Amino acid sequence: MWLHNANTHAYLSVWGSFPFFIKICFAISVVALAGILFAMTSIIAKKLAKKKEEQRSGLITERINEMLLSAVVMQQREDTGIITKKDFDIRPLYTLGLSAKKVKKILVNEMLNYRNYFSGTIADRVRRLYISMSLHEEAYARLYKGNWEIKVNALSELYKMGVETDHAYLLELLNNNDRYIREFARLSLMKFTKRDPLQFLRELNEPISQWEEFEIFLLFQQKNDFTLGSLEGLISLDKEPTVVSLCLQLAVYFRQWESVPLILELIQTPDLKLRAEAITALGKLEATDSAKYLIAIYPGQAHVIQLKILATLGMIRSGSYLRFLENEFISSQDFEIKKYASDAIIKLYPLSKITIDKLMGNAEALNQKILNHSLNPLLNTL
Amino acid sequence: MKHFLDHFFESYQNVVFVYCCTIYSIYALLTLFSYLSILSNIRRNTIRENLLLIQSPLSPGISIITGAFNEEMTIISNVRSLLTMNYPAFEVIIVNDGSKDKTLEKLIEEFTLIEVDFAYHYFIQCQPIQRIYKSENSAFSNLLVIDKINGGSKADAINAGINASSYAYFLNTDVDCILDKDTLVQMIQPFMDDEKRVIATGATLRMANSCIIDSSVLVKARVPRAILPLFQEIEYIRSFVLGKMGWNLVNSIPNVSGGLGMFDKEIVIKVGGYDANSFGEDMDMLMRISKYMCETKQEYAVRSIPQSLCWTEGPQSLKVFKRQRVRWGRGLYQIFSTYYKLIFNPKYKKLGMIVLPYNFIFELCAPLIEFLGIICYIYLIASHLINWPFAIILLVFVYSFSVFITLLSIVWDQLVIRRYSLKEVLRLCVFVFIEPFIYHPLVMVFALMGYTNQFFKTKSNWGHMERRGFGKTEKAEVKVINATVI
Structure with a gap:
């Protein structure tokens, strides 16, 4: 005991003689070494837990998919009969190693996937199943929780499931501090x-x-x-x-x-x-009526706007301003103006057939190249 | 003289200590920032479904631009892979940068290409274009091949591609990179969802060396078996997941990798495209576009996402690795000789007050300070001026802290990547402990060589990494592992 105390005393006196910065470094090293141990343990533990959970959720997802397939896809009847909780009993899945909450989460995700990839009757059946299983009520409950992430996920779930939410509450959410909550509240209001x-x-x-x-x-x-x-x-x-x-x-x-x-x-x-x-x-x-106005404002516009006007004249296809396009194509020194004018002229085909022939006959090398580019179907596929 | 040296090195110890503590404090802060940034990304991804971008007729088009120089071994499968991206509107532009092998011939044959009369305009400078090809097969209607005179750099090839691109955004990648099918949907997301104008986005790169790849599609991701790529993978995780994601939180990302970066084309053209003479063209580009945004008083953001979307073949031989790192060192030195006036210039906001000062002090100067520190250490040992108990405590401090930070970056990485088995992750972790003794000194020495070469303007070129191509089976994959990279 006496020896132990003497050692402790000696260590403490050595420690006491260390300058402050060395003490700090020593302390940080201890924290870092503990951190290394923690990081390694965390990697191993999380990886193992994840693997186990993935295996279980994979199995549950598979079962849920089978159930959904038979309840909503393979269902031949076109009636609007409600699939009840009894018809779609997920309780046996609770024994497969994941909590009821996680099983329900998998189910909702799969339902959302079905709604993403199917439309019409199948999407509607999924929605009705979601409601008959009272999953919407659970989403409603989450909607009133404080955490933004839970709230926004609940909002998004209800929105994607096509389930109407309390109108007054959505209006209230329009003033929420979080932009995602405001966004989904807006989307829901517009949807319903x-x-x-x-x-x-x-x-x-x-x-x-x-x-x-x-x-x-x-x-x-x-x-x-x-x-x-x-x-x-x-x-x-x-x-x-x-x-x-x-x-x-x-x-x-x-x-x-x-x-x-x-x-x-x-x-x-x-x-x-x-x-x-x-x-x-x-x-x-x-x-068509706007073409005249666009040409009138054309000279005073920025380059990017001039390009848009030329492209628009091609889309309008009235052909009334072919002369203007031709003039821009020939007289402009700007490559992009020429290119956009040329594209517009080609778009006006067959109205512009004579103009194209004329330009092809007289065009200088660059203009010829631009016209060839606009005329080439391989270059205008995007 | 001895007295002076004793005094100098004793004072220098204090400088190194303060420097080390500062950089470690910043790393600690970045670790926290990156965690918050990754969490925010994960949360956003639960709300934002990529399917919307695939369904929406409003999704913006993207041009994938990549240069190819002597890539006949891999070009076909790589282009095929690029053509199968999961996105509604994109084009693939391959710039054959004067290849001396059969890269172009193989492309022509495989994709039934024919020469087209393309009205090509040099919006940004590059070496002359010789020919432009499009496919007669409508299945490849979004493929454009440009054949140009070799410009001696990737930058020149990308500039040529930008000039011919049709869309408002472009993805700059290397033709040998293996991209995830969702690369475009993932990388365009920040452009669509940010409150500021996003001018560039980057994502995490990884090493493809030991991965199982079939026809340029990643079948199984594996940690590299060869030692250099393995260390490089650790370095990439630290740099992308911890560094860039940390800086992402405060909108101060210094660089978007040349291996995978998406850009706003309008801004890139306004700054004159990539600098073909730069050895660090990717960082140079980010500096230029950020500088432009500050000078034109526009709010902007550069974003990084933690998802691993790109697998690239890392150098396996020391010779190629050295060439790569010397070039990067030159590039960094070049950046600061070009943009030094921006450092601590409040006009350039975060670029001038955070990005450049941090990178100058803790990236450019780090190898110099470290090298001088090693000399100081040796001198103090030789002069018996060293206090061994203190020296050991300080060494343990430096070592344990750097290992801890790197391990945390792997923990953070595991939040987003699910591709590695526990065995693979543990392999990474084990090498984290060795990295400071083997890899780090190499990186430091090669960076210093790069600075010296740039200082004395030693003639150098980009060099080319010959590739064996990625095999389909395990057997073929072993070939890649054992390949001698010239």
Whole structure:
């Protein structure tokens, strides 16, 4: 005992004689060595646990798939009969090594996969099965939890399953601090509003990401229980550019020719990107009447806008401004202007047949090359 | 003189100590940042389904651009692999950079290519284009092959591809890289989802040396068997998963790898494309586009994702490894001789105040400080001025901390990669303990050689790594492992 104390005392006196920075380094080394041990243990433990879980979840996924196949895909009856919990009993799966919560999570993921890859009756059956198994109620419960991740996942699940959520609560979520929550709340509101789903875009004052733009566009593409209302107030200089950009895409997709005057007004925007999108939208809508206006503003426009105008004239296909395109092709010294003019002229075929023949006969080397490029079907496949 | 040296080296010890503590504090912070960044990526991926990009008619087109120089062994399977990417709108542009073997002939034959009258415009400078080919077969309608005069660098080939590209975004990769099928959907995501304008995105690269690859498709990912690629894999994990993901959180990524990077074409053209004379063209590009965004007062972001999407064949011989690292060293030196005026210049925001100062002090200067530190150590030992108990404590401190940080990067990596078995991961971990003694000194020496070459402007070229191609079976794979890389 005495010896032990003497050793301890000696160690402590050596330790005490160490400068402060050495003590710190020593302490950090001890922490690092413990960390190394922890990291190695964690790698081994997690890898083994993951492997086990993957094996179990693989088996459960397989079983769930078999059940879903027979309940919703192989089901011959076209009736709307409800598949009950009793018909789709997942309780035996709880004995396969994963908790009931995890089994349900696998089931919901598989259901979402089915909804992604199937449409019509099968997608609807999956939805009804989801509801009859009260899985939507569990999602509702998660929706009111504080954690953003749980909330956003619940919102996304309900949205993708096509299950309506409490309207008032969704409106409340529109003011949430998290952008993903606001986004899914918006999507859900638009999905389940029949009369004027665009009202939520009208009230929107923040930019939307391109991803959300894609989501909303896809939603409207697949939504068949509504008519797209007027885009007045949405395709506007005062509106958030990202929202306007989305509405331009919607106007084109739904062939909303009544939006053309709004789009023409939008061309005055100082935002070059938006102006370019507006001009392209006119082209895609084949707004013949807008060609005159586009040519009138052409000289004062930025290079990128001039290119868009030329491309749009090709899309409009009226052929009335062939002379303008020909002139730009011949007289411009800019390669891209020539190229875009040439592409537009070729797009106007057969209206432009005489012009093409004339240009091919007289064109100098570069112009000839550009025309050949535009004419080559192998180069215009994208 | 001896008195001066004694005094100098004793003071230098303190400099090294402060330097070491600072860099370790930054590493500790990066470890935390990268963890948060990876978690955020995982969470986002549970919400964002890539299927949307595949279904949406609005998804932007992407041009995959890659240079090929004497790649006849692998070109066909690699191009085929690129053509099967999981994305709705993309084109593949192969720039044959004056190959002396049958790269072009093989492409022409395999993909039924014919020469087309392409109106090619030099938006950015590159060596003259000789011919451009498209396939007559509609199955390969998104393939474009450019035959050009050799420009002596990958940068020149990529510039040639950018000039002919049709889409607003391009992916720069090496033709021998094995890409995951979801590379495009994964890498375009930050461009679509970020609140700022994203100008470049990178992802994690790994070593393909011992992987089982069938027709340029990764069948089984394995940790390299050969020692140099294995160390390089560890280095890549640390650099991509810990370093870049850490910097990602504060939007200060210094580099998007030349092996796999997606860029906003408009900005790249505005800065004049890649610098064909640069030895570090990838980092140079990021510096240029970031500088441009700062000068034009535009908000921007450079992003990195933790997913491993690209497998590349690492050098197995010391000779090739040395050539690669000397070139990287030259590139880094070149970067700072070009952009030194930006360092601590508040006009360049994070680029001037974080990215460049950090990389100057802790990347460029590190081999120099370390080398001088080793000399100092030897001198102190020889002069009996060393305090052994302290020296040992400090060595254990440096060693244990660096091993700990690297192991943590492997733990973080395991959060996103599921391809390796436990045995493979443990193999990586074991080599983490050896790395500081073998690999690290090599990297330091080769970096210093690179600086010296650049300082004295020694003539050098990119060199070329001859490849054996990836086999289909285990037997063929062994061939790759044993191949002598010239």
